Amino acid sequence: MMQHLLRISGGVSNRSANTVPEKPSRSSWHRAITACLAAVVLVLTGCQSSPPQSSAPTSAPVSTSAFPSTEAGKAMEWIHTVLEQDADVAEGDVEGRFSQEFTAEVPPTELVSLFNENLRPAAPFEVTDYAGDELTSSATFTGSEGDPFVVQIAVDADGTINGLLFTPENDHEEATTLEDAEARLDELPIDVNYLVTSGEKNIAASGEQDVAPIGSAFKLWVLLAVVNSIDDGSLNWNDELTVEASNKSLPSGDLQNLPDGSTVTVREAAQKMIEISDNTATDLLIGAVGREKVDALVPEHMRPVATTRQFFELVWGEGSDRLGEYSEADEQGRAKILDSLEDLTVSATDVDMDTSKVSAPTWAASPEEVADIWEQLDSASEQHPELDEILGANTAVSVSGYNNLWFKGGSLPGVLAGSWTGETESGDRVTVVLIASSDDATAVNDNTMELLLLGGDILTLLAS
Template identity: 35%
Template sequence: MQTGIFRSTRRSTNRRYLRHGLMAGLAAVLALSMTACSSTGAQAEPESQPTETENATEAAPQPAVGLPDTPAGLQAQWILTVINAETPVATDGFTDTFADVILSELSAEQLAEVLEQVRSERPWTPINVNAAGTQGIFTLQSGAGELMDLQLSVDEAGMINGIFFGPGTPVRTPAASWDEVETGVASLPDGSGLAVYRVADGTAILDVDADTAKPVGSIFKLYVLVAVSDAVAAGTLSWDAKLTVTDDLRSLPSGELQDAPAGTAVTVREAAQKMIAISDNTATDLLMNAVGRPAVEQALSDAGHADPDRNTPFLSTRELFQLGWGVEESVRGQWEEADDDGRRALLQTLPDGVLDIPAAAVTTPVWQQDLDWFATAEDLMRAHLALQDRATTDAGAPLRDILGANNGLNLEIGGDWSYIGFKGGSAPGVMAGSWYLERSDGERFVVVQQGASASPEEVADPMAFFGPAQDGIALLASEGRD
């Protein structure tokens, strides 16, 4: 599940990480995380101790599942073949498999060393898949019953640009009722919430702490998309207009455009697609620069946010990185205490040019200091509906394709569901997901799950965190079959 806004690379004494791109995830990873919004930089290093499987989750043997015939699924199959081979891992084919963004930070020999340690616990069998297009989380089980998650993302050329091995997610027993879904939310960190809305009458089928404004990570990009659509409708922007990557607009992962050379041009539509489907932060900031901060702030009101002043001045992703992890703590304190004018003045002091923020710095939650974007579940429900309303206009015609490119849970379109729009978000200590769903019988729903914690590890696993949302969506699908 691709979530945004960050996907981190970091070393761990407990687990082996090889990761480039957005924190958490989803994905996707979420975004892979997949994702998070999940976090920055690509500084993964192989470690000598302990091996990955020393910390894997043990479980009863599970039946094998097939891997999808998607770009991420095909590369997961390549990894699976390598780690199940009888012969030691060689570097043959690595340059045709791993993107430069990986190999520039980790040599082929180092990659082979990590894969060889995983191979030592073969055979690995895929038992669960959560994948959509260019990203996925693949739960593998060893012959000894240990579980390991392979989180993987690929670029537009189908080459691996993000890979992460971590403790496996046990196969869950889905909730059989809304009471059980609510119990699942109660098992999450304090302050977690889940809301399920039936669009036809505006009722909440389930409402667990849904009226509390929480940090949403990259879900804020829905409001940027509203502003872009409105600018197209007003004739001040077009979907085919070109946007140019510059060092002053370059942000940090998640995404791809942060690695593009200065001068690279993308259309507004391409940037919007990247902003939503892979939670590309640089694409987001290009779009915000094109429409202007006031237009995005106006989009909050236009899309029905109950307290738009909570998010003004509206931060770009670059500004969040700078204030959250690129300044002294005293500056963050100034931001927290300042009024709107003071905050706008503080943004003017942030430096231009290439960001120099080490990946290791982007680990501490800063949402408690008003460094994120905040919304209630009902705010996000209204944002999704505002975009769907705009999608019925000529100016908003691309919106459904943009929002439906990655549904976050690898849900099948054409069976229970005829359409799903999704945007997730993550940051250190933040995890959130939002789904607009159209059932095959014509019923429409919005599902929003949110959580925030001062302890990042409490909301770091999108597969575990979004279990209640996944169960709720399954119950809605079952309802449509009755």
């Protein structure tokens, strides 16, 4: 399955599926793009027999303006744009877009030749079936001639493309029943805890409902703390937050790139925290409401809530020499350790994303606890319509049949969470929570798109 070559963003941040910066093992991507050139030619010249059916829950076209503003979404939009430009693609067009490791194995001349000779002749393209997270995306391109093909992208935290695949249409087979989707989730070679609710009923659940790492999905509790602070008058959506060297985190996101002293509103930070899982935005909001307000909302086992900056330092920075002490400490002891981590001694390139962090002390929750925070946010949206735009901007998969659909994912090496809630056109509230983990980080990476697409299948089944 070609999606097994995909890499997913980490969870300090999606998921869409929403992440800490990743440092993927890229050799398989580099080898694969060369191997896939022949497949692309076959697809575009119509030599592929019996092309598979579309893999996504729906085939709603993705307009140029509708690509998610995640780094992976922007990279997919760039691919679409460059394939449809009037002039032939030149080496200058791809310069700086791909990582040095990538271009060392796939030279720009080869990329330009692929674009101009094998892909652009089929323009214009309709893009459908977009799915992805902050650092990984997949979409189907249907041209004016030839068979559709799938573009799969992985990017570094700064948006540099480190993985690119062009393949025949995705071989994900859409689940036809809820029982089918459950069976396939259970068969994945990773641990998957899941819960599906419709209205007041739990209609599907894994045998285990354990607490497990959820990566950036913890930002849902931060968002609720922001809403509560607005309700009690201590904060306003229009209040300005100042970005300083002392509160900048590492990607995902882009606020860390702003000059010191720059300001963003609470509303802008909340949008970025959810839509592109901006870590600096998250930390700004935790600082604005106070950690105690977030701690009051999260499950007891998640307290104290670390900022993303503190987590980077504790797990990968010089603070990692206190990781064992932190794991054994009580809530008060952990809070003291977090407060001592003032400096950020790690950079995005220092982060090891090939070693699973499933056992690291991090944000964690059970599927029921994630479903509960969705219910609280849904209730709060009656007084805060801003939540619909914040939570609905990046749904990770393309699904129809809902009046609104919200998503938040998260990932770390060896960890992936995807969660959705939405109101169907018939008025039912559907919530889907998928939490996957493994001691083998590659196994989670390899099954990321299948997990997200199965989540989309479940949403589609419950919308009908």
